[in-house]
Amino acid sequence: MPLFIFALSNRHGMEVRISTLGGAIAGLHAPDRNGRLANVVHGEAPDCGIHLLPAPGRALHRLPWHAVPLLEDASVGLRLVSPGPHAVVATYILDEASCLTLHCQAPAAAAATICLRAAFNIAGEGEVPGQLLQVSAARVVPAGEHAQDVAGTPWDCRSARPLADLPGQARYLLDKGNGVDPALRLLDPASGRLLEFTSDGASLRLGTGDPPAYLWLEPIVAAAGGSVTLRFGAQP
Structure with missing residues (x-):
């Protein structure tokens, strides 16, 4: 099956x-606070795409998917x-509020x-x-460790902190x-660019690249049906 890239715009x-x-x-x-556009996705990062977990013999992010464009009023x-x-x-949906929503169902x-x-x-x-x-999470599972409270640790991101302080990869509950x-x-x-993420899932994996040219995110949702929304804006 041939591969395609579809562009959605508002x-x-x-x-x-x-x-x-x-x-x-x-x-x-x-756009940034002055309206200047920039590509904010690191498309060359490894293993990007949709994953089914666990995936015995079905690495979906490495397979071509069939696509159907959708168009509604807004x-x-x-x-x-x-x-x-x-x-x-x-299903990806981009609206006029600059929200990109993904709904998945298996x-x-x-x-x-x-x-x-x-x-x-x-x-x-x-x-x-x-x-x-x-990150709105009081519990975290650092890579290779057990779940723990974030309070008093470098994993505590309940208040904004620089990515430089992030100790490594983790799954936030x-x-x-x-x-x-x-x-x-x-x-x-x-x-001034701002990314806000909402999800009906219970956890989110994240970490920085090596070198730290990007932050990778893996929101995890139920296969029975789950949604993730990424909203982009800019602060003055």
Whole structure:
């Protein structure tokens, strides 16, 4: 099956490029506080795309998906269907509020969770240690360790702190929210670009690249049906 990249755009200049290879976000142009656009997605980061967990013999992020464009009055979108007998359906929607929403659903016979891996540098270039991260989570599972409270540790991002302070990779056990307030905020003070993330999932994996040119995010949602929303804005 041939591979394609579909571009979704809104009237504010935001453009999202979705690859049919694994349903990955291949690029995302968002404006800064002065309206200047930059690509804030690190498309070359490894293993980006939609994953089914666990995935015995089905590395979906490495397979071509079938795509169907969607068009509504106030939004544009793309529906992707994975290959194979037990298809995963993923739908991206970009609206005029500069929100990109992904809804995923797998058949009942599939594994328990789905995640989207994407890599962001909301400055558009350079390294990310000076960007400020805030995560609504009182518990964390650092890579190779057990769950622990974040209080009094370098993992505590309940108040914004520089990515340079992040000790490594971890899975944050998100506080149960109202589905409206963001579970994660990422701010680039220099450009003013702001990424806010909401999800109906219970956890989020994250870490910085090597070298630290991006922050990778893996929101994890239930395979029975889950949604992730990325909202982009700019602070003065």
